[in-house]
Amino acid sequence: MSKPYDVETGDAVHKGHPIVVDRYTLAARINHWITAISLILLALSGMALFSPKLYFLTALFGGGQLTRAIHPWIGVVLFFSFAGLFFRFWKANLWKSEDGTWLRRIRDVLAGHEERLPELGKYNAGQKFVFWGMSALILVLICSGFVVWDQYFYAFTTIEQKRIAILVHALAAIAIICVWIVHVYAAIWVRGTIGAMTRGQVTGGWAWRHHRKWLRELVRPRPGTPAE
């Protein structure tokens, strides 16, 4: 039997009391936090230039000139860092039939009635929405960002194209900040989640409650994997 679509490198179960499940490798976590820090810095520097009321945030970056200069470079870091996450996680984020069921029962999701939800793989539909939303928006942001990166790319586009690009950039930024809020809130609300991105581990109970299909796949012995 081949590896299930949602089992990623390093995912493993350690028996014990409680059971501990490896969810993210050290490399994936470092990759995640570089992306996270970049995204926060981009949001702060971007909002500083977006609204005069938030212009004071430029002080964090050493003034307006430096904010203007550094913002696009952080964007480049984010793009490549997120590309790393994308190639790690895209397969486990493919849409499955249970995701439709999960979405239709979004009321039960919000109410915390896990018992009424289908068994899920490594990611639920909400997480998949965050993943694909981030992917699409980062693509839009980097493309529109290049159009308004006047220091190096002024000559390649017309002023009218730059106007459209900066409007698109602002709207995409608003959208990605909302996706980010959903992402952070879900991690806080669903207790036991943050450990996945800090220590790389969750408890067996967390996996059972939220990603039971994934847990079943991890405990099921697979040919070709050495017995513990």
Place this chain on the structure above:
Amino acid sequence: MFPPAPNPPVKPVPEKFGDKDLIRKSASTITPASPRQVEVAKLIDVSKCIGCKACQAACLEWNNLHEEIGTFNGSYTNPPDLTPASLTLMRFTEWVNPETDNLEWLIRKDGCMHCEDPGCLKACPAPGAIVQYSNGIVDFVHDNCIGCGYCVKGCPFNIPRISKVDNKAYKCTLCSDRIAVGQWPACAKACPTQAIVFGTKDEMKKWADGRITDLKSRGYRNAGLYDPPGVGGTHVMYVLQHADKPEIYAGLPNNPTISPIVEIWKGATKYFGFAVIGFAAVAGVFHHLVAGPNKVSAEDEENAEKLAGGDRP
């Protein structure tokens, strides 16, 4: 002839306007100076221009700017475009009048129009980097400029240029420093044919009327004043022989306005953005208050242990 430009004062004179006379300040909310000073304007009479470029030279000299040595591109327009050093530029157009089959050499002095409704200022995110004085002058304050290029996007005339040297935006100041001490702009002072004159906006409109009447009497029946209402009028105006088609003058826009995209970006997008982001954050807090944390139960842990086989490592 219009009364000639005054000679410089020999004694220091107090500034006629300054920070107390601001009516707009970029990315800032200010109380507009009241009462307004008399609005000033520069009138550029294209029909009187001989293309000598004295204005261009005077601009470089007064502002102590140095244009790079360029190349010849087959046109008298040189440099080929406005630059951070060339705040004004004679644009030469060879235009064949379809009615007369005559070649007309249209020479327009390009530069900041000092809009009454300035798109650059409205787009600028840096507090105080662009200001508008109550006499109508729109000026860049370079200490506050961050070089983002938003003014370029806001401008309906494609005027501001960002310097590659200091990453700040440059454009014609209307010689605000000269006007403050009762002088004409350097270009107007240098013009040998009075194709450029300076005064109050009303004076300039009146003077333009006389010029237009004269042009019409000589067969230019579409002669007129370019003072586009789409930007609230400008403090640099043109007398055009063919005011019905300004675009023949090296692309002078017909009825310019601040781009609606810029208006949406700087207007509705801000309110929409903060509303949506605020809603998302409040919804999160509210949900947590109502639903409480989603905790893993002891039962979940037991079930997981059962599934995994239960044996201790």
